[in-house]
Amino acid sequence: MTLPILYSLRHCPFAMRARLAIFKSQQAVELRDVKLTNKPAAMLIASAKGTVPILVVSRKQVIDESLDVMLWSLGKSDPANLLLESAGKLPDLLAFIAVYDREFKPCIERYKAAKRYHEPNLVECRQACEAYIQDLEQRLSEHDYIFGEHESIADIAIFPFIRQFAKVERQWYVQSSYLNLKRWLNRYLQSGMFNKVMTPYPIWQEGNEIVVFCGE
Structure with a gap:
């Protein structure tokens, strides 16, 4: 099964909160850390905004607002009841x-x-x-x-x-x-959640080994 792809930047607060929600949702994504001074072509094709986070769920579904990424993740799975739906x-x-x-x-x-x-x-x-x-x-x-x-x-x-x-x-x-x-x-x-969310990874380039980021 192909994982959703998350374009991220380690210290960006918007990307950080997207990773926090993914962690809490216990979902798995392919994490691609990028440099905004050298944006990869695949990221710009996914979203012309060119800002992180960008979550590529499928060819037809791209989410490029951090709160929407959070809501997508927790909508899939919310074991800690962070949405307080009840x-x-x-x-x-x-x-x-x-x-x-x-x-x-x-x-x-x-x-x-x-x-x-x-x-x-x-x-x-x-x-x-x-x-x-x-x-x-x-x-x-x-x-x-x-x-x-x-x-x-x-x-x-x-x-x-x-x-x-x-x-x-x-x-x-x-x-x-x-x-x-x-x-x-x-x-x-x-x-431990913060340590996991802030783990440094190599900057992503085409052909790199896949980095899987997943929740607790």
């Missing part, structure tokens, strides 16, 4: 993720740029991010995960973004008062 919470989960995709991620990019280029608005950029971080801190003060005591797709969808936030001003983050957020983030960073 509780009917999927619309709430997707609305939450949309806010972080459309609003929080651009804030992080501005924050990262301010730090990288020593811009004078660093604190202002950090505080813009903190409006969202404070909401998470409040949620996580009440239960272990964002939507309750049970992990959901919302947790693994925004985890890569929070990881980025924590790395911008590492010392500031370590000394910050976001104790519940730190606990939540560390749980993921120290997990």
